[in-house]
Amino acid sequence: MELIAKGAEAEIYLVDWFGLKAVLKWRKPKMYRDPNLDYHIRRRRTINEVRNMYIAYSLGLRVPDVYFFDPGEAKILMEYVEGKNLRDLLNEGNYSYLREVGVYVGRMHKAGLIHGDLAPTNIILTGGQLCFIDFGLGEQRMGWTRKTAVLLARDINVLFRTLDLYGEKAEELKALFWSGYREEVGGRAAAVERELLRIRASGRYVERKTE
Template identity: 80%
Template sequence: MQLIAKGAEAEIYLMEWFGLKAVLKWRKPKAYRDPELDRYIRRRRTINEVRNMYTAHTLGVRTPAVYFFDPEKAVIIMEYVEGKNLRDLIGEGRYSHLRDVGRLVGRMHSAGLIHGDLAPTNIILTRGGLCFIDFGLGEHRKGWTRRTAVLLARDVNVLLRTLDLYGEKAEELKALFWEGYRQEMHEKATAVEKEVARIRASGRYAERS
């Protein structure tokens, strides 16, 4: 196995799984946590990530195929997704994909599924279309409440904050995302947009302070 990524929560290894190119995601133990609590957290997050990917898949959103997972060892072995991520696509001027990103995020949100980390590097264009990876921080909400709208807005804002970095192109890129998002969320999109505006306004105030 080859270590290809190392984050605060998990390590990602490139490997072969019965002849298939795959990745192994391992949530490593945290020495600073109580061992039983640590085992519980890593187990719960592993199950949660697999469940979120399955839910997205049932909604018609492409995710890596899960080949094997072991909650007790906090390990997931899944498909290695080859392609260019959204950051690279935007860098090449292929902006129209943001409309599809908005539509797919809207589809997840309309079902109460929150991705948890909508960074452009977690959205990959592959032969089967756009694929979303890394659902480890996601959650699934039932019903529609103000709290749900806030959580969906926080999810969206992760992507919007990245798009802010594109200077004079930023508003055009965000408009493409919202266009796709509204197609799936319909009237609920307005509530999410309002919460995004509140989050971003409070963020600007905090920066000035």
């Protein structure tokens, strides 16, 4: 078992699962929390992540296969997805995938599923298909309200903060994303775009204020 990533919430290990290369995501106990509360938090987040992956899969998205999960131990054993992540693709000049990302994110959002961490490193091209990983911060929203539009905009903003780093290409890259997103979401995409503009304008104000 090899530790390959360690975050605030979980540790990720590369393991062998009956001859298959697999990933073990383990939400270890937090010593600073009450043990009973800690157990319920880790259990709930583990169930939530697997549920989010299932919903995404049912919508036609490629996600890692889940081999086994244990809510009590807060462990998920899943497929190790090999390929290039979206950051690598963008750095190589493969921008066209952003339109497909927009379609898939739009499909999730239309169904009320918020990914929670749309960093380019959580989108992997494997076998000619984009695979979305790490749904640990995701959630589901029922109904369409302004609050929902704000949460969807925040989801997209995680990706756009990375796209900002591409200088003069940034707006072109965002336009590719929006073309796919609008196709999938339809007229409601405009409300998400408005909220994203407000979020980003507020962020720029804060940045200027702290300079």
